[in-house]
Amino acid sequence: MSAHHEQSFLSKYVFSTDHKYIAKQYTLTGVVFAFIGGLFAVAFRMQLAWPGIDVPIVGVLDGTKYNMLVTNHAMIMFFWAAMPILLAGLGNFVIPLMLGADDMAFPLLNMLSYWIFLVSALVLILSFMAPGGGAATGWTMYPPLAATQGVDPDSNFLVNLWTGGSLLILAVALEFASMLLGGINFLVTSINMRAKGMKLMDVPAVVWMLNLATVDFMFSVGPLIAGAVMLLFDRIFNTGFYDPARGGDPILFQHLFWFFGHPEVYVVLLPAIGIVSEIVPAFTRKPLFASKWIIIMAVSSAFIAMIVWAHHQFVAGIDPRMAEFFSITTIIISIPFAFIMFAVIATFFGGQIEIKIPMLWAIGFIVFFFVGGVTGIFLGSAGFDMYAHDTYFVVAHFHYTLIPIVFFAGLAGFYFWFPKSTGRMLNETLGKLHFWTTAIGLNMFAFPLFFSGLFGEHRRIFSYASYDPLMADWILQIRHVATYGAIIIAAAQLIFFLNIILSAMNGEKAGKNPWKCNTLEWVADSPPPHGNFTTPPACYRGPYEYSNPKRSGSDFWPQNEQ
């Protein structure tokens, strides 16, 4: 891989094996799907605020259409937006650069990974065109509903394959295959291709977190694939894995699903914490507080993440004695995350803080994710979950975790590495406007839902007309405010797109190291050429040596400088 010669347009931009372009492909695809998923949400939120409204494009929503939009909103946001952006996009961009490598270990495999991902996205789109439309079973795809919806047991398997539910399972399976290939690259590259002298503890936190996320994904995805294959067989070959009348068990799927589904939360959370762990030291000009312990805590959380899954099933009909075990592991997993958050907050003390745009998003992440974190305790407590499960309290809680993760941490990373990726700075004024509108949108959308959730408003209901107490004036008001919030979040992203277009054309030139950081990606040109570094950098120290008194003349000490 020594010769990095000139490339044709196709091999540079389309069939690229360059990790930076693959990162851009993943991120761009993810952003497009985030927008689609966001518009789905706006559509069904409009139905909730103004029942019976003729929503642009999708029309008037009935129960089926509403369920379809809700189901696919979640699917898209998780598997076609959060994962490609935070795991594949970010990982592909930063891992080789931060390790001082010229590319991923297996560039061709990397390209394959993206193209399988794109095929999975196309299969997802195809699923909407199947007779009866897309899957409408909730993103958790619980059988027997998901095993039977849209299925005609007397038809042949091709007819049943050509249904929203079956195609969605296929799309998700392809997406997993793509992320597994990408994950192999992450691990092999991080283990074998570190710069000369870079010890494991010199590896930046974000690379650690990306690898831990990958490991969590790899260990948890197998059971889900097994579960999904059985679900697909139930649909297309009329098997009875989940049909109690034929000796099957619907709860089996829930275990397989959540054995994956819970670690999946950490698959996106860990990279988000990684991003913030890079940005906070850079803009406080201080070492990341207790950085070694942050890594140790993250490793332990990745393990504990594998034994908390049944807290999603407290009321699902599992043995109630089991719930007590999972209540305890759930509470235990708050320990490493509490440590990490405390350590990040401690990093602010005694710094020389400059609140540039990436830092603004990082602070936003900490504050809003904390709301999501503490409200998780209510749901982790089996006794209260008995009441709050499947109400809007849950919806509010996980939007306060996932919107900070994907939007706030994700955008912090985007604003932070955009200069490296394109060679130009993003506009600060538009960046601030983008931040504040998104922050207002999030809180208008999600905070009121805690209250209607506490009152017992249950979710996935297309119209509350059947429920008198849930039509009280104050709840109607909450539905309006939440819908306006969702629209504001979506509209705020237009500012972001405008900023990208304007800055990519006319933005201030970034230079190699606009934020004065230590990690190796800032040694390369902006944007880094094919092959990244003119001479492979060596590594002499950890990534967070800011304001070290032994260093005279500057407040940072790049990893590659002796």
Added chain:
Amino acid sequence: MSFLPEAYSSVAGDVFGLFKVILFLTSFWFTVSIGALFYGIFTSLKKQGGKAKYLTGDDWAQSKWIWIPLVLVVLCDFWVDIETAKVWTKVEIAEAMPQSDYEVKIVGRQFQWEFTYPGPDGKLFTEDDVQIADGNDGELVLPVNKVTKLHLTAADVLHSFFVREFGFKQDVIPGRILTRWVQPIKEGRTELLCAEICGSNHGTMRNWIKIVSVEEFDSFIKNLNSGSVAMATEKK
């Protein structure tokens, strides 16, 4: 918290009480943490010629500032765990289930709830059970202050038996009968919801629960068994 519904069952107060304990603890930690964050930010903003402190957090003198709060967090975690276990054991654990003379079988079916009461023999799951299957108007009648055993199951897909005022929810599963219990503490009428997505009309799946005095309940059962209940019932 006035946002929580009025308690109609003997355990709803415990469940809602758990909310208050957790709200107290989480509000405290949220305020402390975010307060510390903003204190840190506003006392450490960049000053001309200023120098950041080189604090790595590697020694105890520095790291105690996060280890000590962490230990306190863990103690609070256990507090929550203990309170949770008390409520959970009371409501869910079979050994703690109170004795009862009343029982009813509840079936979730797309998109309504059906209720089956014992027939003249006074026993459930026998030939003469009486079923109330009256679409979304069907009422589950329960005697106030008495413990009633609920035998919960589903006919087709998953549903979830959810009564806001009982502070209670239980998914129901085809092919399995789960036995739980309820002790209403006041007379009245509440909605019975389905809290698990069950198909296109999940959003219309709503029945009623009517809590009546023991005398009224006895005459309700009597009428049910003599077939003179006004609502559509089905002998089975």
